[in-house]
Amino acid sequence: xxxxxxxxxxxxxxxxxxxxxxxxxxxxxxxxxxxxxxxxxxxxxxxxxxxxxxxxxxxxxxxxxxxxxxxxxxxxxxxxxxxxxxxxxxxxxxxxxxxxxxxxxxxxxxxxxxxxxxxxxxxxxxxxxxxxxxxxxxxxxxxxxxxxxxxxxxxxxxxxxxxxxxxxxxxxxxxxxxxxxxxxxxxxxxxxxxxxxxxxxxxxxxxxxxxxxxxxxxxxxxxxxxxxxxxxxxxxxxxxxxxxxxxxxxxxxxxxxxxxxxxxxxxxxxxxxxxxxxxxxxxxxxxxxxxxxxxxxxxxxxxxxxxxxxxxxxxxxxxxxxxxxxxxxxxxxxxxxxxxxxxxxxxxxxxxxxxxxxxxxxxxxxxxxxxxxxxxxxxxxxxxxxxxxxxxxxxxxxxxxxxxxxxxxxxxxxxxxxxxxxxxxxxxxxxxxxxxxxxxxxxxxxxxxxxxxxxxxxxxxxxxxxxxxxxxxxxxxxxxxxxxxxxxxxxxxxxxxxxxxxxxxxxxxxxxxxxxxxxxxxxxxxxxxxxxxxxxxxxxxxxxxxxxxxxxxxxxxxxxxxxxxxxxxxxxxxxxxxxxxxxxxxxxxxxxxxxxxxxxxxxxxxxxxxxxxxxxxxxxxxxxxxxxxxxxxxxxxxxxxxxxxxxxxxxxxxxxxxxxxxxxxxxxxxxxxxxxxxxxxxxxxxxxxxxxxxxxxxxxxxxxxxxxxxxxxxxxxxxxxxxxxxxxxxxxxxx
Amino acid sequence: xxxxxxxxxxxxxxxxxxxxxxxxxxxxxxxxxxxxxxxxxxxxxxxxxxxxxxxxxxxxxxxxxxxxxxxxxxxxxxxxxxxxxxxxxxxxxxxxxxxxxxxxxxxxxxxxxxxxxxxxxxxxxxxxxxxxxxxxxxxxxxxxxxxx
Ligand code: FES
Ligand code: FES
Numbered sequence: 003x004x005x006x007x008x009x010x011x012x013x014x015x016x017x018x019x020x021x022x023x024x025x026x027x028x029x030x031x032x033x034x035x036x037x038x039x040x041x042x043x044x045x046x047x048x049x050x051x052x053x054x055x056x057x058x059x060x061x062x063x064x065x066x067x068x069x070x071x072x073x074x075x076x077x078x079x080x081x082x083x084x085x086x087x088x089x090x091x092x093x094x095x096x097x098x099x100x101x102x103x104x105x106x107x108x109x110x111x112x113x114x115x116x117x118x119x120x121x122x123x124x125x126x127x128x129x130x131x132x133x134x135x136x137x138x139x140x141x142x143x144x145x146x147x148x149x150x151x152x153x154x155x156x157x158x159x160x161x162x163x164x165x166x167x168x169x170x171x172x173x174x175x176x177x178x179x180x181x182x183x184x185x186x187x188x189x190x191x192x193x194x195x196x197x198x199x200x201x202x203x204x205x206x207x208x209x210x211x212x213x214x215x216x217x218x219x220x221x222x223x224x225x226x227x228x229x230x231x232x233x234x235x236x237x238x239x240x241x242x243x244x245x246x247x248x249x250x251x252x253x254x255x256x257x258x259x260x261x262x263x264x265x266x267x268x269x270x271x272x273x274x275x276x277x278x279x280x281x282x283x284x285x286x287x288x289x290x291x292x293x294x295x296x297x298x299x300x301x302x303x304x305x306x307x308x309x310x311x312x313x314x315x316x317x318x319x320x321x322x323x324x325x326x327x328x329x330x331x332x333x334x335x336x337x338x339x340x341x342x343x344x345x346x347x348x349x350x351x352x353x354x355x356x357x358x359x360x361x362x363x364x365x366x367x368x369x370x371x372x373x374x375x376x377x378x379x380x381x382x383x384x385x386x387x388x389x390x391x392x393x394x395x396x397x398x399x400x401x402x403x404x405x406x407x408x409x410x411x412x413x414x415x416x417x418x419x420x421x422x423x424x425x426x427x428x429x430x431x432x433x434x435x436x437x438x439x440x441x442x443x444x445x446x447x448x449x450x451x452x453x454x455x456x457x458x459x460x461x462x463x464x465x466x467x468x469x470x471x472x473x474x475x476x477x478x479x480x481x482x483x484x485x486x487x488x489x490x491x492x493x494x495x496x497x498x499x500x501x502x503x504x505x506x507x508x509x510x511x512x513x514x515x516x517x518x519x520x521x522x523x524x525x526x527x528x529x530x531x532x533x534x535x536x537x538x539x540x541x542x543x544x545x546x547x548x549x550x551x552x553x554x555x556x557x558x559x560x561x562x563x564x565x566x567x568x569x570x571x572x573x574x575x576x577x578x579x580x581x582x583x584x585x586x587x588x589x590x591x592x593x594x595x596x597x598x599x600x601x602x603x604x605x606x607x608x609x610x611x612x613x614x615x616x617x618x619x620x621x622x623x624x625x626x627x628x629x630x631x632x633x634x635x636x637x638x639x640x641x642x643x644x645x646x647x648x649x650x651x652x653x654x655x656x657x658x659x660x661x662x663x664x665x666x667x668x669x670x671x672x673x674x675x676x677x678x679x680x681x682x683x684x685x686x687x688x689x690x691x692x693x694x695x696x697x698x699x700x701x702x703x704x705x706x707x708x709x710x711x712x713x714x715x716x717x718x719x720x721x722x723x724x725x726x727x728x729x730x731x732x733x734x735x736x737x
Numbered sequence: 738x739x740x741x742x743x744x745x746x747x748x749x750x751x752x753x754x755x756x757x758x759x760x761x762x763x764x765x766x767x768x769x770x771x772x773x774x775x776x777x778x779x780x781x782x783x784x785x786x787x788x789x790x791x792x793x794x795x796x797x798x799x800x801x802x803x804x805x806x807x808x809x810x811x812x813x814x815x816x817x818x819x820x821x822x823x824x825x826x827x828x829x830x831x832x833x834x835x836x837x838x839x840x841x842x843x844x845x846x847x848x849x850x851x852x853x854x855x856x857x858x859x860x861x862x863x864x865x866x867x868x869x870x871x872x873x874x875x876x877x878x879x880x881x882x883x884x885x
Contacts, residue, residue: 077833077869208829215834216825216841218769218809225768233763259752277751279759357773357781357835357868407771407835408868442774640829644874648832651870674778674866683860685872 058104059088059135061143065163065177067094070104073124074379075211076406076413077648078703079641080124082209084132086202086637087125091136091195093160094176096207103403106385119379119409125637126606126699130194137192139183146183147174162201206640211405223377223404224361224439231363232262232274234428234438235281237288238447239269241667242418242523243295243302246271250289258284265431267424274432278439301418303667307521309454312664313348316456316477316518323475323516326493327502330510332462335471339462343549345542347459348728349534351662352452352527353671355679358407359445362422365435370394375402376413376422383415384422391426410652411526416450416485418523443672450525451662453478457501457538459545467550469561471510474501474539479520481530488517496526500535500708503603505568506543506561522664528652532604532708537657537729540600540712545725554716555582555599562601567632567695568608572601575610575630578691582612586721589616595625598716602708606700608632611709613686615717622658622718622731624686629706631690634697642702643690649706650688655680657711659730738802742767743811753799757791758782760798761808769809769838773866780865783839783846784808790846790862809838817882818845824882832869839865844879853883 060068069088075081085099140160147165148155151172159166164173197203214220239245246266249255255273256264260280265272271288275281295302336342362376372392378384381401389396406413413420425438440448455478462471480494488494493502493515502513527533547554555576562569576582585596593616602609612628629646636642659678663670671677711729718734719725726734740747740760749764756775761767761784773781775794782793785807812818821844831837840863847854847862854862859879867875 077831079832208826209831211834212829212831213822213826215831215837216822217812218838218841220834221768222835224772225762227766277759277763279751279755279763355868357771357779357833357866359772406833408833410868439772442776644829644832644871647873648870651872652868655870673776674774675776679866679868680870680872681866682863682872682875685870688873 087132088136106381106401146179231435233278244292247291323514326498335510336462354412356408362425364425364429410528452527499531529704536708537711596720600712607705613713646706653707653710758793824878828878
């Protein structure tokens with residue numbers, strides 16, 4: 003499920019109305035090539051002002067194709083995928099594309115889509131619209147070539163990058179007729195290729211950004227520069243909600259080398275200087291007295307908030323919460339069960355820890371407009387917020403979207419977790435452009451965390467060991483509710499996904515969400531609710547299997563007997579791993595090993611995961627992870643495989659190592675020394691099999707993650723003879 | 738202070754304890770070398786100092802005056818560096834790419850010192866963090882570069 007949009011967004015977008023912008027001379031592009039934009043009829047109707055239309059797709063005289071993508075690139079390969087989708091229908095090799103991130107503004111929207119990179123939704127939601135754009139552009143190029151060659155368009159075809167007249171053996175490169183095509187109307191329709199003739203969709207097309215990223219040429223927000231800018235650094239209040247009071251040494255700090263000015267901001271102090279290092283040294287030298295937040299200040303973190311105390315509170319909360327899924331009658335079925343099984347699981351807060359620290363540039367222009375450059379997954383939401391902060395109408399604000407140095411949910415709009423509001427205030431105060439960078443320590447202090455949860459399970463088994471009833475209560479706060487309004491009395495989808503919506507045939511189920519406000523600032527983290535709920539559920543599934551004396555792999559097959567898609571996937575991962583065996587057994591190197599299995603249904607895709615594990619003292623060693631993924635249908639298998647490996651690494655990192663610990667309302671870890679993440683020596687061999695079942699296209703960026711924690715934990719339980727019910731496993735003791 | 742970077746001498750007007758990373762990024766505009774942690778934990782800032790992989794975020798500029806500093810911007814001028822880059826492209830290593838300047842520099846330093854590294858040498862030298870988890874591909878690319 004996509005956490006931030008209505009579920010209808012996961013279906014195909016309505017077809018685009020394509021406009022020839024070069025013909026309208028909106029861009030002055032007629033002389034240089036063909037420029038196409040997409041019109042958004044509904045938005046036009048709602049907007050009194052004339053719509054701005056931007057060139058989504060431009061074909062230049064050298065036949066290169068330039069595309070402005072409303073979906074931002076942060077490693078997930080979306081720029082390459084859009085080039086494949088458009089190139090397939092336009093009939094030009096995706097390697098001829100130059101793709102960049104679109105700025106804020108509806109001129110770059112696809113019809114019906116918000117400017118939004120998340121929910122593993124980019125490719126699956128735009129698949130038809132992108133292809134149609136390519137097909138229409140191809141028709142126009144053919145039409146222009148027909149005039150040029152003096153033959154009917156019906157005699158023409160295309161080969162990659164050229165229009166071909168087979169009868170006379172003549173051909174014209176796209177670039178040579180792009181200017182002429184720019185003068186033509188957009189055809190009413192253009193046929194799409196049959197899937198069986200695809201050259202690039204479905205193929206492991208090389209990524210467009212790999213060479214630049216291997217030679218240091220790729221630029222991220224943190225690398226950008228505008229003329230005359232000052233560099234800014236901040237020191238945040240140690241506890242969110244406190245405000246800066248007296249500064250003991252302001253004059254001394256102002257006299258430090260390169261310092262331009264010292265500023266007070268909401269919840270922070272800042273220094274502007276002529277280099278970032280000087281700004282940072284100076285801001286960290288400031289001796290600030292912080293005043294406590296006034297009682298009842300919303301969003302202030304309580305001074306007595308500790309992770310251990312908060313989880314004890316979650317464990318002690320009575321009740322079953324609001325229903326997120328009810329099937330059959332779990333309570334009644336429980337009463338007739340032979341065996342009742344109960345267990346409580348928990349997970350900590352997690353940091354995003356994307357490798358690029360957040361930054362932002364803000365520049366007020368002479369014409370009264372504001373430009374912001376900031377890492378973002380939602381430029382229009384940032385634009386509206388930036389306009390508020392700057393007190394400008396939103397059409398006077400542009401938010402640019404540089405390539406992301408990792409995101410995993412970090413770069414949505416989270417009040418107090420984004421640096422651009424500070425950059426805007428500082429640029430206004432200084433009367434010059436400001437580039438603000440958060441140090442890694444400030445980033446750990448203000449990141450929006452994956453929430454912490456406790457989940458209680460209860461299961462009733464029949465005499466033959468088959469589960470007949472399952473109850474679960476997820477206790478904690480949902481991220482959708484935090485940022486988009488909580489509906490009291492209703493379960494938050496982002497809190498129950500992964501426990502609700504399971505495919506197993508358990509006739510009676512009730513999955514509840516018991517809301518308890520999380521004292522920390524919480525946000526979306528790769529795979530959202532699935533990041534913990536599949537750990538909870540698939541671990542408890544093995545407990546049910548053990549209690550009923552069933553093999554956990556066989557019990558899964560049995561409960562998926564009437565779900566052919568899931569059953570096939572489980573069998574696929576079994577065979578990929580050389581045949582299911584649980585262990586423990588001795589490996590060739592003498593280590594004692596075991597395997598765990600888990601299934602997940604995240605973001606429209608299906609995933610089955612097996613992990614092979616041994617123990618070295620209290621340390622969990624993961625040797626191999628096998629993943630079978632069924633995204634329905636695919637655009638680029640190489641990108642899918644790379645994304646699965648990436649998601650496995652992050653999932654394993656959270657399984658083994660990661661935990662944000664709060665004491666006295668403050669996080670203990672402020673850098674990677676105290677918040678360890680997965681290192682290369684702990685990376686297992688990852689084996690991926692892609693299964694194309696033909697189901698509707700699912701997501702790719704997140705689905706590889708959720709199966710990893712339970713697969714590893716299930717293997718550990720076999721090896722140790724005791725079940726880990728909380729993460730990270732770094733805290734799990736063998737004896 | 739004078740620094741020799743990618744074969745060119747530069748005068749940089751910074752305090753002597755300024756980390757090399759910020760002299761590169763802020764003063765000289767060489768932004769291919771990345772800031773990730775500032776405390777020698779992640780390796781995003783890896784450069785070569787007299788051929789050795791060095792974490793520039795904790796290297797004061799006055800400690801490298803007179804040394805030959807190589808950054809990612811000059812990677813293609815080095816025969817080993819070119820081989821590493823080609824292996825990186827061939828194995829499609831980068832995801833977000835933010836750590837990859839440092840990874841490529843660390844691999845180049847390794848292969849300059851040890852052209853046919855053992856798996857243990859690769860593990861000992863390639864310790865930079867990658868939040869996108871490209872570790873399998875990095876190891877494969879290092880092995881390929883060592884063969885080529
Ligand atoms: S920035 Fe130097 S090691 Fe992380
Ligand atoms: S590729 Fe993103 S951190 Fe390594």
